Amino acid sequence: MNVNMLFGSRYSPLARRGLWRCYCSEIPKKNISLSEIIKPHDFKANLNSKSIRHALEGIRASVSNAELRKDPSFTEWIKKIESAHADAHSGSVKAEISGIRDLETLDLGNSFAIKNLENNLIWRCRNMSIEDLLFVLTFTRAKVKNVKLDSMSSTTSGIEDFDDSRRNQVEVKLYKEAVKCLERRWTEISKSDHLVTMILCSNAFSKSANEKIEDRVTDLAQDFCPTDNIRILVAYAKARRRPMNVLKNLTYHLKKNSDGIDSPLACDGLFALSSLSLFDQNLIQKLVDIISNDVDEKLSKELLTHCLISMGRLRQFDQRLLEKISNKLSQDLESLDYKTLHSYAMTSAYLNYRPKLCKSHTNILNYIVSQFSSYEKCIKNIPEGKRDGLWLDIIWSVSLLGFSNHNLFKSVLTEDFLNKIISTSTGSNVGGIRKLLNINAIAQFIDKEYKGPTIDVAAFPLLRDVNTASPSDAFSALCIDIFSNFASPPNHSKVNPNTGMGFSIGAEAVTQKKNLKPMDVEKYGIFGVATQEKNTSLPDDVKRLAMVPASYFDCNLNGSYGGMLDLRIRLLKSRGFKVLVIHHAEILAIPKKTDKVKHVEKIFKNVMS
Template identity: 20%
Template sequence: MTSQQCDGRCHVTCEPVEVQNCLKYPVLRFLIGRTHNEPTAAPAITSRLCPAVAAELHRTPLWASTSSRLMCDAMTVKKEELPARTHLDDLTDKAVVPEDILQAWEENSGTGNQAAITLKKWTHLVIKTRGRFKDQPPEMLADPRLKDMMSTLSQQVSLVWNSTLVSALQALWIMNLPPMDPVQTSVQTEMLWRIRRLSYKQLGHLIDWGAGHKGAQVVGLVNAALKQLELRWTEIADVRTISTLISKGERMSPTLLDRLEDKALEFAESFSSEDIRKVCVSLAGQSRRSVPLLRALSYHLLQKPSSDFSTLLMLDMAFAYGKLNFHHTQVFQRMAAELLPRVPELSPMEVVRLSKSFGFLKWLHLPLFEAFAENYTSNSQKYNIYQLSNIIMTFARLGFQPSKGDEFYTKVHSSLEQSLTRLEPFLLTDVAWSLCVLQQAKPQYLIPLLQQQHISALSDSSPNRRNNYRLKLLHVAATLQLEHPGSFSTAAAQTALDALPHDPVSPLSTISPLQSNVREILGSLVDGRSEALRVAVDTLLGWTLDGEMIVDGDNKPVNLLSFKAPHLSSGGGKEELPEGFRRLAFVTLEFPNFCSKSKDLLGRFTLMKRHLLLSGFITVEVPYYEWLQLKSDYQKVSYLKDKIGKAVAEDMAK
């Protein structure tokens, strides 16, 4: 609008654009009219406006004008300009020791925002040049220059920028100030007021840095940040924040953790090797077995170059996979290929960690485990008894025998004879049982385990653990009886073991579908004659047989109730087994009984086969991968007859 378009009746000039714009809105027109002592009636106001303005008033509804004004205001908000750099800022950037920061502040005191920046830089330099804050003398925090800096921060805390305030709070936490320190309390209170205005990255930093503190105010601040993230989780769009937050999962709600895992799956392609390591270790620590996320991270880990496969990365990834029982053969093979050249330089702790993790996964890579055995042989003096114990237990779990066994076991026995008695009862039992599996148990290792004193020490444990160790002691006693006859009174050992409290387990509670089906078909094999078959046989050796049968020279089942059964607590019948008759033990072998991706039995089941063989049984194995291919009962009966014939033929050939 120009002055020529005005009819001359306006009491305000029509030239300034601001006034013209104001006249467009009823409320401002009313105020302008009152300022010039005009009547407040709407017709009077309208009559004093320029014709174009009056026409616009009649055309535009009130709600449209108001919303237009609000949108205009939002769009005309200008971003605050950065303050000009000062000499203090330059000195702060150039500082190399904490004293430089304090001197610069003393000579060039700044604003509260600058106080926050310099405080953060001062803590960084203290840690860099002097080490941890808790190792510093208390007088350091009493420096008047530092006090003045913190006082300025506290007094002008409302003027500090959000990002700088977050950094300042981190610095205060690093300094280990008392929970009720006035400066720290002031900054934390201000942060709590601003919590809704922080970006998701700043919220992530607060959670990361504050998660380890126990003060009530800090806990409240971290919880408020977590609540904001739970409401605004869709904003998270960078890998570092995702990995940081997942690592603090113990403080988060399950819902937020699920959403963070979804975010991690979305950004998995952008994860660095370090991010993958950090996330997988965090999931393992929280026992969160997120299979889709683990698969995605494993796939992207395989794409990384060899330079990214550091020893630390492989140690932690092996631990995470083992803890979560997550199998990824391609990753295991890649790790084995990267590890093999490095094994001679690995420390005993690293060898133990890697072998133990792969042992949990039941993954036996022969060249890698040969290298582990050679590492021990070459550096046995560096291994303590606990590290050696873990090596032995892992080898026994996988049933692994080193190719240079004589040299390896010579050094093992040399260390055990000096240190074995120092182990606590449970670990001592595990190590001795593992030596039984590896066929390296000596009577002097095993006899102390069957003494009343040792057995009583195992009583103070949970029922499941007590039952497990009772079975191991039965295996130890069986090893002494069968492999070292005459070295110990098995009757005395059995008496001591009977005194060990144990809770009987119902056979129906532990039987698998495969075992149930095999036992059913065995009943069909003997035409339902109960006197020709025993099922679910608990032996004195500590092993449970799915079925027991005696066959004659023509492989026909006979009545077994009348024959002696030294493997049973009842002793069986009174007759000796006739010449040409054979005692069969049927054993089902499930998927978990084998090493991963192979048909090699784990050490526990090789020990069982050896004990049954020495006890006079012919073992008839029924592996899952053969049984599940049989469709009809007729095929299964024929399969069992064929297995019996082959087992008897092999025994005759020996």
């Protein structure tokens, strides 16, 4: 093949690129020197970064980086790039940046050639399009994120984690120039793609600039299609920004028009809503309906996993979708990884999804139990820092759903595993301890056949201090205030007692069954004392009573009981309690306090009858 034909005008650029690759692949066979490859190039033409990329793609296939840097022709080529005037780099910005990246792959990251190309981009920033500015921003942002920009100076004192301080200074200048130009020209931003990039890079901009971008999103949301609005929602979720006025505007337009949203996009929408804690039931139901129609055709197992996670976070109980997901996943159980199994078990537990006639659901949970039969076998494919937490999540989920076995109980109800969970739990993160106490209570009070080891809560003061009651919980305070009309604290009821089972209740009381007269709770109560063995015997015609507030976050969006609330009720009943549940939707719909008390009184009488 004649080398000169590669650069002839009778071939298209794409054809010349293909011929060049073919030619370079034959170099080792024909013993052609690297100089013969590089010499035919017109160096002025090859200062265009697209030509740099085309040339390097062929060269890298045949020559090592070390050999390339020793070749005099290549060295001459690099020197011409280093000394080139800015006018020589008149190609597109994307091609210019691609050329920089290609030169970096040759271990030339500290060379003056790259610094010269980056300096050229700085001079071009003022006249770049918005799209090119955003491309420059995303390119430089990853490189300067570890640099203290405010302390950047002509010295190297403000630079961290970079090999070449001078090149780093050029990158920071390019980054700052791109940010400055974008903030100055924010009125030109009108495309959804550009807004998405601006939101994802929101940490780079000032507070006022971000507020201007939010205004642009609000103004343009009505003109965007539903696909664009969902992409913007996802961007806010990934950026962890929650401007409620903008988010409400986007959800309003999505509820108004959801045409063109397919199931993968609906999964993205659910992810955004769950990450941003936007519990818009109408919009959530729309997205769930879209997903339900396409579960068998368009959704991969990865998307189903993300969908399950979002449904659990949003507390969206949808029988139809959950059954379809169960059927889809149960078709090939062997292909399910631990993330999918973990997501399915946790979501089913949180939503209290326990269908009696769904074989696929039963098959999946039985498969999970079989796969997690041994701790040592399970942890092999799990990252080291997540092993204990994921194992506890699985055991907690299958125990709550009624699929656990004695071997699984024994694997977590040990002092060694308890110490692991305590060591990783802090004052603001006691979820692991609560789950372990839930499992301990299930093994003791629900599974009557279990005879293995359990945790003595009284022996661990830290476990007794774990209390889920919040003194600032307005709904719980309202329920306690109403309940005090029937059993007033402190003599006749204990407020927010710690049950020792991983949760607290609104109040504990002991009441006569016939006349509903409260008894001395200090004498007969069992919660909040040093040992659970004390005062367990009751006189005839006397019942233990537990008042449990069913707050908004304890229930699913459709009003049904969530898994944790249902577990509390089952555990309390297993210990001989009558359970008085005050549902938030019922009590908050009644305006007057006297009417609220009358409503609870009816529930009270029905429970005790």
